[in-house]
Amino acid sequence: xxxxxxxxxxxxxxxxxxxxxxxxxxxxxxxxxxxxxxxxxxxxxxxxxxxxxxxxxxxxxxxxxxxxxxxxxxxxxxxxxxxxxxxxxxxxxxxxxxxxxxxxxxxxxxxxxxxxxxxx
Amino acid sequence: xxxxxxxxxxxxxxxxxxxxxxxxxxxxxxxxxxxxxxxxxxxxxxxxxxxxxxxxxxxxxxxxxxxxxxxxxxxxxxxxxxxxxxxxxxxxxxxxxxxxxxxxxx
Numbered sequence: 001x002x003x004x005x006x007x008x009x010x011x012x013x014x015x016x017x018x019x020x021x022x023x024x025x026x027x028x029x030x031x032x033x034x035x036x037x038x039x040x041x042x043x044x045x046x047x048x049x050x051x052x053x054x055x056x057x058x059x060x061x062x063x064x065x066x067x068x069x070x071x072x073x074x075x076x077x078x079x080x081x082x083x084x085x086x087x088x089x090x091x092x093x094x095x096x097x098x099x100x101x102x103x104x105x106x107x108x109x110x111x112x113x114x115x116x117x118x119x120x
Numbered sequence: 121x122x123x124x125x126x127x128x129x130x131x132x133x134x135x136x137x138x139x140x141x142x143x144x145x146x147x148x149x150x151x152x153x154x155x156x157x158x159x160x161x162x163x164x165x166x167x168x169x170x171x172x173x174x175x176x177x178x179x180x181x182x183x184x185x186x187x188x189x190x191x192x193x194x195x196x197x198x199x200x201x202x203x204x205x206x207x208x209x210x211x212x213x214x215x216x217x218x219x220x221x222x223x224x225x226x
Contacts, residue, residue: 047217103173105211106169106211107164
């Protein structure tokens with residue numbers, strides 16, 4: 001069965017960086033793009049970007065350009081999301097989500113979420 | 121970016137009620153509209169994709185309709201496990217955007 005397992009919660013100071021991992025299993029890792037989505041406390045869902053695990057190409061939300069980097073390691077079927085120059089408004093739960101091959105390419109499987117807290 | 125607007129933002133309903141949630145896109149998105157359910161402390165779960173197609177395992181009381189700019193999610197007979205927040209999402213462009221969510225409460 002498809003599983004996306006994310007790394008544990010992080011606490012960071014403003015200005016620092018955080019790197020969250022998402023390990024995939026149960027399917028061919030390089031056959032499905034992976035998205036990252038975040039959710040601030042009590043707020044809605046915000047799309048951050050997408051990575052192609054096959055070639056490593058990426059597409060980031062304009063709002064996060066220059067601060068977000070998505071990478072992958074095909075040997076371990078893991079994708080990573082690194083966010084730099086953290087500020088308090090980056091405090092959120094970060095999710096990885098697989099892009100489905102179905103019509104309209106919805107997000108069909110999600111990781112459990114990783115809470116990142118930015119606080120001095 | 122395409123803006124997605126859901127209404128209402130929250131609603132109160134009882135078990136057995138028929139519930140309808142509306143989602144409007146700021147421009148035409150054809151049928152590239154997906155619906156998700158999220159319970160507190162959990163990841164979103166895909167319910168409906170391409171406006172009206174059921175994700176595997178989703179109960180038949182959930183249905184979706186619409187195209188262009190106006191879409192609806194209907195729960196025909198609300199069950200206790202359906203109390204959650206529902207999000208629409210457009211996948212027409214590669215700058216995916218979500219609605220602000222509709223919280224369905226008892």
